[in-house]
Amino acid sequence: MYEEASLILALFTFGTMGQGILITIFGLSISTQSHSSTFGFIVAGFGFTLIITQYASTYRRNLFCLIVASGQLAFCSFLLFLLLMLGGFFVLLPLTISVTTLLLNLTWYASLIEQREFGILEESSQKITLREIFGAILVLALILGPASFFYR
Structure with missing residues (x-):
């Protein structure tokens, strides 16, 4: 049997x-x-990719998504740390979440690699569950609901 992601992760x-x-x-x-629509869509794509890769790395045990999510979290942590140094203490909570998740991802990566070496790494099935479909709809609603306010 393979190890599941921890509750804290x-x-x-x-x-x-x-x-x-x-x-x-x-x-x-x-x-x-x-004048800034291209940059805005790049930022939106970055955020959406972070959502998908972090979910897939934790619950689908996907190593590629784990590497991508960890890279994104490292980039976010760096930017948030710079903002903190400039005196923006409002970024302390997002910085804490980003750094902690990055460290948890690194330990999860080591665990998945160890499981792969022992031959017990089973990636989740490719079938998507009803719970994941409802979760995806909820995430889209959480994004498009507030975002539609800006387009009015």
Whole structure:
């Protein structure tokens, strides 16, 4: 039998997905202005990719998504640390979530590699569950609901 993700990793995954939702909403709000629409869509894509890769790495045991999500979290942590050094103490909570999730991802990566070496790594089936479909609809509603406010 293979090791499951820890409860603390699961909780911080939801925190990271929440950050991804906020980044996506921020990117979509930037894209409403014509002179910065390309940058806004890049930021929105970054946030949406963070949501998907963090979920897939934690619950689907996907190593590639784990590497991508960890890279994104390292980039976010670096930017948030710079903002903290400039005196923006409002970024302390997102910085804590990003750094903690990054460290948890690194230990999860080591665990998955160890399981792969012993031949017990089983990636989740490719079938998507009804729970995941409802979760995806909820995430889209959480993004498009507030983002539609900026397009009015």
